[in-house]
Amino acid sequence: MSLFVGFDIGGTSIKHMLIDSSYTVLHTGSFETLGPGGPDEALDTMTKIVHAYEDQEKQKVQSVGIGCTGPVDIHTGTIQNPYTLPGFEGKSLKERLIPSLGIPVLVENDANTAHVGEIHYCGITQENTMMITFGTGVGVSLRMQGELFRTPGGVHPEIGHMTVSISSPGQCYCSRTNCFEHVMSGTAINAYASATYGMTPEAILEGEDREKATEFLDRMVTATTDAISSLAMIFASEVVILGGGMHQFIGKYILPHVQQRLNAMLPVYGKTTLVEARYGALSGSYGAAVMAAQTIQNL
């Protein structure tokens, strides 16, 4: 059995996972993303973790996969986004980690790793699928005929900035006001609930004031239906997985209403089934490890 490690670099923690060549999970763990030593300390800790797994299993790890918030250059392994991973921007994870590990390192957008993780964990057989991660931002990963969709140069498309028919106060960091992410990221949902109603999203939706709850729910359902219907129509997505740190909130309050609206749309929008992510916070590190294994197995 060969061994593979997956990392998921998030804004607050870095999750790690050891799997074998049958994709069975052997160990998992996590540590704080930005300790006193900043990103350099985090990268040193990642190297130490791989070596610790090797000592524990008395066997070399064959390759490492890393998922992190986009945009990320998959060829150089460079993180380009200063907004969600401050201090990491411009750093090539490959340049830093390959010399100390001596094995292949794959760097991917975290929506892609979560998508691959869910596909394998849930045994999803459809080949045209989409994953949307709702968290600090909104990430979208598209898979067509079993292959992840990429833009020229291997860059992950920043679909979170697609336009929806709802806008939020202030500007998205991309300069617009009606980006999907600017309405539906956890940050945006919490900020809107607090500024408009002075309450948490859950308190509004569960509250006695049904008019307020309906109004708040409608803007989220409309924005999500706009995004999913447009994407599913273009990319013929059969299954859409809704995940990320907010997946329980999205699964409970938003998913059923969006599914209902999609079902009522004309056939031109296709028949799309929405599912809530099942591996939750671990799908990113699992997908990164699976992709690391596939890189070696395809050689």
Ligand SMILES: [Zn+2]
């Ligand atoms: Zn934007």
